[in-house]
Amino acid sequence: MTGSLLTVRDVSKSFGPIKALGPVDLDLMPGERLGIIGPNGSGKTTLINCISGFYRPDSGSIVFKGEDITAWPAYKRARIGLSRSFQIPRPFLGMSVFENLLVPMDYCSESENEKEEIERAGQVLESVGLAARRNDPAEMLSQLELRKLELARALAARPKVLIADEAMAGLSEAEIDDVLALLFTLNETGVAVVMIEHIMHAVMRFSQRVICLETGTIIAEGNPDEIVASPQVQKVYFGEQTRR
């Protein structure tokens, strides 16, 4: 597809005898809001790990901004604007919240001097609502704050794409709204957001397009209404929450 920011073609990944993913095709347009749903074990995280460089796919290609990044190490992908957050937050313990943000700034931005960096870090912290926790050690953050830190770190790298891997798992309704608002604001600045989630109402509210995975392959694709009405998706999600 021309003009697509991220193109995944024919990607598959096996772990020994278990085929976790594939083959999968995916296109992401600049500034798009894409949701990825699917039951546990359907290959969502495997797909994300292949795209972000933590797994090497057994076959297929991944093209980002016109470049073939299939064999690129993860850090290189982060540097050209492909950011991801982790399902279970992985803060840099032993460093303050502020220092946590400095890391992606040091390693992802090309031409900022120290003063600009510090200022921008402050801005990112403001935008996620962590400004007050700036100098606190990462060990002291609550679950919600840790998730915000995950997102803040990904934002500090000035991404073109942010892949949010279950960023809202385990949060309360108010907290979910909080994070969603954040992601919406981010998307308004032109960043494409890929949301992997189990929380249906959040995905359906947020996404322009939704993909449903099951045992490693895409079984449905469309806008949120189409997906909710799809008989394949309903079969796969028997019992899962589908409010709103």
Added chain:
Amino acid sequence: MTMARFTMLALLVFVAGLFLPKLVSNPYYFYAGYVVLQYVVIATGWNILGGYAGYTNFGASAFFGAGAYTAAFLFKALGVSIFVQILGACAVGMLLGLATGYLTLRIQGVYFAIATVALVIVLETLVHNTEYLGGASGMTHLAPPPPAWFGGTTQYVFCIMLGLAVAAVVLARWLEVSWVGRGFRAIRASEPAAEACGVPTLKLKLLACALSGGVMAAAGAPYPTYTFYLDPVSAFSLLIGLNALAMPLIGGTRTWLGPVIGAVLLASVQQLATVTISSEFNILAVGLVLIAFVVAAPEGLLGIRFRRRAA
């Protein structure tokens, strides 16, 4: 405090130290002080990889011994000055660190640790079988007389070791506050997260290996001059590797100050103890202290303060 100011202070300490031979007449202080300073360098070097980046090196004695033998070899073969010996030792240490890291770090940190144990044995065996380096019986190292200012070889190497200690501490501090050090700490905290933030984890780990190896080898370079003699058992001594681990652990692994505190404390105690107790009890005591700290205070003495502040 900015790096510039820190470096100035450090240089002042060094220059002040140069006057010590004129002020203190008993060479014993320099003899014992040399060992303490040597451990400051070793512990600081160890901490670059072990404390900052989080990769345990059980084989500090391999690097120390490699440095000592490189220095002795360069002197025997080419007659170079002690400064060239130190540079040569440093280079060898960096290469050794790089090689060990390259071979094992792409897999898991556990294998790096095991490799460092094996490295000690491999190097010690190598020296045993090399007649030119004296083999098992060792080699003599008759360094030329030092400049008159110092009054004796012991005072001379003491000042050289002081210089190395100052340099190592400045390097450690720079790493600590710079983007490089932040990258190390990110790697220690969570490698995947570091990668996701654009940190080239493998390259940085190799850098840490090289720097750590280079510093520890540099600590060994003046050793043959200090003892006038070099043999594999003492050069690759178990106690060196053990202390390299224990001192940063006791003092605190987060900053440059921890290894210094740990080294001064532990080395001083050991100097006093060797006069009174046997060396086996020395090792036993350090082993026990090590376990105690790992279990009760893994962040070391400085870490206890840090924890109290954060609580």
Added chain:
Amino acid sequence: MVVLDLVLNALATGVMLGSIYALLALGLAITFGILHIPNVAHPALVIAGAYAVVTSNRFGLDPILAGVLWAVPFYLLGILFYEFYSRSFESRGGGNTLQSLTLFFGASLIVEVGLVVAYGTDFRSVNVDYVGSSLRLGMVAIPYRFLIPALMAPVAVFLLWLYLSRTNIGLAIRAVAHDERAVSVSGINPATIKRHAFGIATALAAIAGAALVITGPIDPFAGRIHIGRVFAIVVLAGMGTIPGTLAAGIIIGIAESLVMSFMSPSWAPGVAFAILLATLALKPTGLFGAAR
């Protein structure tokens, strides 16, 4: 003809040595291969076992029998050791690798120094009738002090394999390595299982110590040269396999023996280490390991 003689003897020695190495590594195959606990103190425990056998040998007790008898107190020692290890890190929600490794390293030093204090640094050995004579098979001479311990290994491997695959507890040990939560949901306490496994591994150390001291004299630091070997064997075999340990041990034994005969004996410690690195570089899952 001389070369053939040399090669055959080197091979024979290699198979014997390798078999003994496999026995040394068997306990580690459980703690590191199955439970993924990097117990670098294992070789030191083997030496402790060897010294225990030496002591009982002074009262006339046959070393192999002694090894089996000493396995019982060593089992208890292993349990205590595991309890200390898991409690130390439990309060902090699991230690990191540096801390575990340091703990085991410190423990191995304490064991070694303890042995120095108890026995001094002189070499000790056992007195058994068959030590000193060899079995002659054509060109090949196999000393009994290698043959007998070497035969212990396949027996131990077979019994252990049987235990782990046929008994309920054995299966629980395998299960806990794969999925701890599933085990606890089935009503079994994972900590108890792991503790038991650690105990078995330490008991095996005693038996391995008996085998080792039959082959030759030992000193308190004899464990150090074996650290590289035992980890190399576990990695080469592949994590989780028990029979594979025997094969891997023999491969390393033969490699070392050939190097000793045709190059120089001093390079032997490096052989295992080189094989470890090659395995990690080329086939990290080992020869028989499960992809995890």
